[in-house]
Amino acid sequence: MKPAGKRILLAEDDRFLRRACEASLRQRGFTVLTAVDGEEALRLARAEAPDLILLDLLMPKIAGIEVLRVLKAEEETRAIPVLVLSNSSRENDVQEVKHLGSVGYLVKANLSLQELGDRVAQLLES
């Protein structure tokens, strides 16, 4: 299945990371929606029903973990796969995120865009 046309919601408050990530995913042919805080992320997830959400944890307004909790609690967003991208590698976060039902937890600094793109493609194919 071709990735083109798949819509990804990227929730990331750091504008540099957002820009780099968005550019890389576009190059691969995905449609990228961006959110700069938790509130916007929730709004877009509900309104746009993206195919995948890339979610930062430390974000203004509503923390990523809270966003994830709400997404998984609501009927219409529950099915959307959420991949958490964070720079914290605290075990508690990792455990909680998994427990809440995210499909993965990646540490941004340890990840190349290439690897991220591969993972996204793989998630969207399955």
Add this chain to the structure above:
Amino acid sequence: MKEQNLILVVDDDREFASMLREFLEREGHAVIVAGSGQEALRALRQTPISVVLLDLLLPDIGGVELMSEAQRLDSRPEVVIITGNATLDSAIKAVKAGAGGYIVKPVDLTRLGELIDSLLERRLLIRENARLSSEARERLKETETLLAISSTISSTLDLQEALRSACRELAHLIGADTASVYLHKGGTDSLVPFAAYGIPKEHLRTHATTPLPSKEQGFYLPLWKERRPIHSDDVPHDPRFSHEFFRRFQHQSGLLLPLILDGEVAGVFYLVWWKVPRQFTEAELTLMESVCRQVSLFLRNARLYEQRERDRRRLEMLNEVSRRLAQVHDTDGILTLIVNEATRLLGAEAAGLRLLQGDDLVVRARTQSAMVLMSRERLKVGESLSGLVVATGEPVVAEDLVDDTRYAPEHKRAALEHGFHAFLGVPLRAHGRTIGALNIYTKSRRRFMPDDISLASAFADQASLAIDKGRLLREAEGGRQVLERIYRVGISMRTSWEQADRLQAFIQGAHEAVGFERVYVLLVTPDGSSFELVRTIGEEGIAPSSLPLSPAAGAFYQAFQTRRPVAVLRDEDLGEILSLDPAYREHPYFRSKRFVVAPLVAGERVLGVASADNKQSRKPIPPASVELFSLLCQQLATAWDEARLYSEVETQRTRLAQIFDSTSDGIVLVSRDGLIAAANLRAGELLTLDLAEAVGRDFAGVLSGLDDATASRDSLVTSLRSLLEDPDRGGQGDLELAAVRRVLRWVARPSKDASGTTVGLTITFQDVTEEREISKMKSDFVSFVTHQLRTPLAGIRWFVELAAQGTDISQETRSYIEDARESAERLITLVNDLLDISRLESGKLTIVPQETQLGEVTRSVLDELGLVLREKGHRLSVTGAEEIPRMLVDPQLLRQVILNLVSNAIKYTLPGGEIAIRMSQEDRLVRWAIQDSGIGIPPEAQRRLFEKFYRAEDALTLETDGTGLGLYLVRLIVERFEGRVWCESEKGKGATFTFTLPR
């Protein structure tokens, strides 16, 4: 020196045998010859033989059979086969049966000589080795025993228990059947049984009641004078062990070991071997002596402790007796009380009092038991022992009345008849004169110690006071009221243990009860050079603070010197007294025409003097007041001295209490039922409690009353409940006091009494607020690093990656971008390492163990590093990966270890090198090693390689991008898995890094 060895020649050829004999004897050996197998066997069984020269063909027994017979003997002789018809088969048989050599006839004597010498030498070596190894085993056992002894005796103050275990260890150490310890009973020469180990049941009773004889015994001299161990391997026939004591226990060997304490024999161990004749090497005796030294040290501590406790108890009892005496008015009642209490406190069996009546000493009071001892109602001064006491005014001691010639014969007969042996008599003094004697008798032989004598003297002083009071009561018309008041002064002097309080009570009493306007006390200074004015009442104006302790002090000195009161009641009396030095006479304070000065006498010592007068009103002093005053002075002196002794004992206790209070930790002692038994000041500060008020209350209840309702407090309360059920478990935790922003670390341990029984909990509180804050700051820093550093780093990494995808970039720019990427990644690795280290150090890193195969992890690391490996052109080999079983570890952390070690090997090996990874499993662990052909590591660096931030100097010349964190991280992780990591290297020859993990 050639050791004498016996060689047995077995050959039926007589001529050949004697030829061998001649040769061997020339060589300096002792030789016996046997002409047949039977004869040879007999010889072998009779004497230990070193070498057998054996002909295989004997008329009666086969040579091989004889040989195996010989090998079964304890002496295990070396056997050399000498044979006339050698076959390969017989040679093989002989060697199989254990022959040490094989020689063919005709014999080459030189070769035979050499062979025998080498065999003998081998025997010598084997014997020597066996001796050394058994000595080493012995030494180990000795050390263990010494340790066991010193640990038992330092962990308890229970004398009996400690000595019993010392007996047990001694017996085990030297292999004795029984061991017992006898202690020197104070005041006698007898050694009484105290503790024992291994005494058979039928002897227990006899053992427990039989003291070890000493004086009559031959071993008396060496044991008591030379203080040497004494032993015998034939006790029944040893003249030194002839006492009946040794006959009661039929035993073969005995060893007596003296326990020396302060240069005196304090006791003795006696070790017994029932059947074995036992001899001792110098080394064994030295060892025994060192054990005895240990035990002696312990004895000293236990004695000091006991002494202190006994002093305290005695003083408290004495004080109690004094208080009771002050309340009884009838003199006979008091004196009876005194003899009874003196008997009890001194641990004696009888006591009595004789008083001077004219020239006679008359029995005035005695215990029931002393009736038979003091049968003669009247004695002359100087007659018998009491008479001697009164005549000399000194205490008289008789250790055993059997040997005493001073004792009146009929008294002596009666005493011995009733089993009394020791005597102590102390004088009763009043107004500087000896007025009688207090006698103490014990049934055991006893050498009375100085503290016994001073205690008896204290009773004698009480008795004189009582007698004096009684006399005054009779003499003083209507003096009853005054006496009542005096009694009250006596009681009030004993309501406090403070010397100052007692002094004040005295001065108040003399002022009010006797009616003097002015009273003052001069005490002798500790150096004995002068009087010091310590307390005064009723005087305005300044007094000189001291007077010399010499005739210059006039009447004060006179009262001190004569131990009698000095009074000037009329002008005529002035002629009788020593006058004050003019330098003081003119002083307004001493310008008094009528006065009384009385000495303060406690036992043998004069503490000072007290003086009283009516200086202001110049009222005359009635003669009765002089007596009353000196009576009060006597009371003060005894009360003062008791208080001094008590305060000395108290000082020791206070010192302990100060140590208890001056630690920076809070300490709370909780009894088994949860009540606060004691707490130091610091505990109160830390817990924000008034602990003085809290002592005796339920600790959990007190804690629950704290304002801070934190979870940590509830957890302490809960822990406390379960700890009290099982105090030996101990426990620890943190207690947060939010209101004062304080964190206390508490540790609970069982508290034990002298016998080792758990009596409660000792809980220490340590203020760890700062440590906890620092640790929190540290973890804050870690999250700062993770987020604030990693985010921009990820940005750099990603933009560089995007930039590299550009198509119209020059080759040069592309290389810049590649370098930028590498730099960013290096920085990310550094941040990651720092983060891991910080979390491993703080223990915050949670391990997620999974079934992991070491080979697979290694393979995946190598795949990742494949590119670099190829670039450097290293040859790589991996062996043993399949052998390693799966194990439960955290694969991420293990991967980190392997990655770091492999990266290092690649980095520090010049291009085209060899790298070999070997994995293996051993008994309990798996081993992973990587060997490179790199630059190697100097020895001094090998040790420090795994320290934080350490980098070998050579490493810098080859690569400069290392952080010094990689190997430290490796160590932290491996140690977290309870494994070990190390490095072996020779400079220039590469290095091998190995880690092991438990399976």
